[in-house]
Amino acid sequence: MISEVKLDINKAGQFINRPVTLRSGDTDNTIKATIYQNGTPYSNFKTATFSGNRSDGTAIANDPATISGNVITYNVAPAVTSKNTKIRNAYFLLNGNISTESFEVVVIPGTIIDGDLKSYVPGVSDDLISQFENVTKQSDAYLQELKSNVKTGTNSINGLNSKLAGITSSVNALQGKVNIGGVNLLANGDFSNSLMNWNIYNAENGTVAVENDEAGNKMLHIHSSNGPTGIFTSSPSYYGSNSLKSGESWIASGLVKGDATIIRFGIETGKYPENPYKNPTDSWSKIVSKNIRAASNRFCIYISSGDLYVKFVKVERGNIETDWTPALKDEVNTSDTADWQKSKITKDDGSSSISLSDNSTTVDVTFKSLISGLKTFYIQGDKAGNTLGDSIRGQIYKSDVNNGYAFGVTNGGKMYFKYITSGVVGSWQQVATVASAAPVAAMAYTAMVQDDTNKTLQAQNSQIAYSLMTQGGATDAK
Structure with a gap:
């Protein structure tokens, strides 16, 4: 009996083969395997051997086969059909180092007739046919399972491709909208140099002082007793060569606490109140504001009443705030600057x-x-x-x-x-x-x-x- 299969060395599921069915004890079984690479006939090999593992754990390995072009002819050895078994991972090894995809071999019980054929057929035929049909059903079920797995895998791949396309679209939509600067443009934003670079706004309405927080860091304390007061940068040149240009996006952040009503925290773009600020509590929290620079380049922190504590203030380009870092001016080593202006x-x-x-x-x-x-x-x-x-x-x-x-x-x-x-x-x-x-x-x-x-x-x-x-x-x- 000759059984034919198609096998691909790339194991990409190009072909789905029905199980090769043999009967135990038969010695005239042949398996013809046509070899492909990605669906294209492949004949670049000189040797081929058959290998596989039986369901009981024993193995058949390196059994030689003949070659003609891209077709392997394997005369099944008696050892393969010596017992009822299934060989699910049968394959051919080409040139000793290239393996084909696997296929299944099923060895069903054989019938040994030692007398007149007719005298045994009536009593054995039904049982043999029943066993054969059961094996065929099992083979068909396995084949359907393979087809279902291939279909499910294809659907899964299509689903993943669809999700990937959605993610790619979302990423593309975000491009140009996210702008991260990172560099702090505001000198003395941690008030380590007291009020250098800062001026007091409406000094008659309250007090402004630099104090120490509970961890020993410097913080600004603004108290309003009679209306708006606070601080602002002493000159637009505090940004130095990194000065924000008109039309550039900026984002400001800092840590605040207290009971004040904040009416401005950011670069001046008009009369206050210009932004809705969340008023601070008695615990440190981050305040963030952002806008596009208009005519003014002056940074302001104003309150209308109460007490405000502020530390680690940062101004940067873009629309995504980052953790506080000192301005480049603040990082200059000042140990040898006694004679500096x-x-x-x-x-x-x-x-x-x-x-x-x-x-x-x-x-x-x-x-x-x-x-x-x-x-x-x-x-x-x-x-x-x-x-x-x-x-x-x-x-x-x-x-x-x-x-x-x-x-x-x-x-x-x-x-x-x-x-x-x-x-x-x-x-x-x-x-x-x-x-x-x-x-x-x-x-x-x-x-x-x-x-x-x-x-x-x-x-x-x-x-x-x-x-x-x-x-x-x-x-x-x-």
């Missing part, structure tokens, strides 16, 4: 660092809100709180937020002086005209520099400096 007294273009030309705040409120250091200023003639009736340019020195000096020259050539003592801003006092102002100005500036050595400025020192200046012929401003 700590801050500028003018803007990058040489103009005054403080320019008051509108009436959003008065002159005295602005002077009071400045922190320690030396700044240049320009005050327009019609600015609210400018009692001189003329524009004035000059310098202001603050030893701390509550004490300092200011002096300048008006457009009409008159020199004026005022002092800030214990948080109280004095009135302008005329010192001299331009012609006689030089020696007096030198005396005042010398007093400032000498006082800077001690980093304190008390009311007594202010009065002494003022007395020195009035010796040059000062009169009250009219």
